[in-house]
Amino acid sequence: MRHTQLFVMTAILALAATAARADDGLQMADLVPAQAVGLVEIEDAAGLRQDLLESPFWNALQKTEAARQWNASQRYAESQQRLEEFLGRLEMKKEEALRTYLGGKCALVLLPSGDPKKPYGVFLTEATNSNAERLIKAVGGLEVDRHHDVAIWEVQKEKHVDRMAFAGGVLMLTRPRADELQQVIDVAVGSGAALGNEGHFAKAVDGLPGGWRVRAYAAKTPPRKSPGAVALYPQGDDRVHAEWRIVSGAGEVGPNRPVPLHGPACLPDSAVAAVATCFHPEAIWEKVQAKLADRADGEERIRKAKMFVRGWFPGHPMEGILAGFGPEAAGALVKGEDGGAPGLVGMARLTATGRPVAHAFKDGLAAKAMIFGALGRKGEKPVVINVREETHGNASMVIIEAPEVLTKILGDWANDIGLTVAVADDWLIVGTTPSGVKRTIDTAAGNGASLADAMKAAGERVPTEPVTRWGVLRPAEGADIVLSWAEKLLGRQRVEQAERLTNVAELMDLVKRVLWQRTDEPEVIHGTADMQAVE
């Protein structure tokens, strides 16, 4: 749920972006101390806010329960009262005040406080000297100090103190807990090192295209603990493009070496979430071995791991198994046919030597299921497992079903579900529904609309150049699946979970599409994402 909130908030920020471009004038990073742990820059925050408020996404969001609660809250009422009082003293209308104080460049800089959860924050906004003085007067600021001959103004409230200063064409605001304002003034007057001149900042932001409206930089991106930056770009009034660069350090590309991806053209257009990725089994195995070798019982663990892997591909040595697959794999959640159960589909691309290895996996799995089914019939509560073989197009399949077991949980969906393994021309395909796997076989053979076709028809870009990973989420189309789950949970009287799922579905319905792409470069991970809101 937290991730959903985060996703929604990201979408809100992103969808508010408009077509204005960043110019090369004032650079906030040049006014920010080098030791900053974070920097959020916004171009024309007033315009951003206005676009957001006028967007269909915002209108839709206002109908959610969370928005209703916020609008009815005491804090909201207080904020409105405070704004009215401020505007009255400024003798400005709201739009004029927004344009005056948030119509240029603004930034929020986070400085280290010793507590990562509570960094010091200083807000910077482009302003003229007279407008800065006007604001300081309107809020009742009193001059209390000077630093480098820059006046520091103060407003005392019951629970905190605010301080303001104007230097370098920028009005600075903070609730000081230390000398964070002085740190920024130091840089603004040229007496301190600026973040903009730091190499780690440049490595994170220099590869990002210009024209961003919001750019966020973090000195330590968890979990990698390295610098990174995300920028948001306009794409009309309901779409946004995002790009990011994460400094990864040298030598991490191996298992993530980019390749041209065929998965998007082989997965069916009924996929509501899908990912295609580079898949280098030998590089992955090397990494696993290196990790296990560090342990005291590393040798033994490596031996057992090999035995486990070979057990799934009877008759094939480890080297043959590793060489049989790659350099790509893909997976998807596909909608069911005619209201049937949705299914998961996973596929691994076969090399020239891969087909016999894939057949060994399929046949071995069938044998294991048959043994398990035979054992299951003998208990007090017998488990009936059906194992059958089929062919579909050029593919041979094994389908393993246990409808009686699943009926209690999934109701009528149980009849649609069956673990299905297929060996097609270029792919080993594994799925949870025979219909999903069959449709994937057809699509991979060029029969039927693919996910790539659907994306291109929607105006989205599907990569043809080598990339590490490409994925798509279609939340609005997936909302039906979530609602179907909610209904089934309601049927089992798990009302709370059903309500939670319904809320998730409500939020999912606001976002039509999210695509992302990752490309690993020698020292930097470059990512892009495109979001499309409901129309």
Added chain:
Amino acid sequence: MTRASDAPNADLRDPLLERLGEGADLPLDRRQALVDRIAAAPAAQPTTRRRLGVWWVAAAAAAAAAVVAGVTLWHARPEPISPTALVGDLLGPLPNFAAPAPAPAEPQQRAAPTSDALTVLWEDLEDPLAIVAQAIEAPRALLFEEPSEPAPAGGPDVTGTKEN
């Protein structure tokens, strides 16, 4: 009626009578009334002593007014407005709306083999989403509701916390 103390000076009567001109033929009682009225006019002007009294009252009144005005203005001085709260209001409701970002899971918590596949996918978005989460959370750094006591110039030693 004009009191004795307010009667016109004797040296003023002749000029007054001269300036009455044709009016000097008036009946005696009317003439006397006219002289009295004219003579009454200077009687309305304050004496030096009265003028000092008036100035004292005026000064006292002015001082009182100044005190009253000061007290009034003191109470009427607008309540200062927190500019950092305004930033939240103007950029809001995003800063208020946003729930605290989830704490990123430590790598060892995500090491279960069954979740490895999802972990690989999540890694694609984890870094950029962490940055976005920090950006969404950033306004909170301006809005901490805790007593703030600005440190003297120089502040606490934060050089040891430098992140890079």
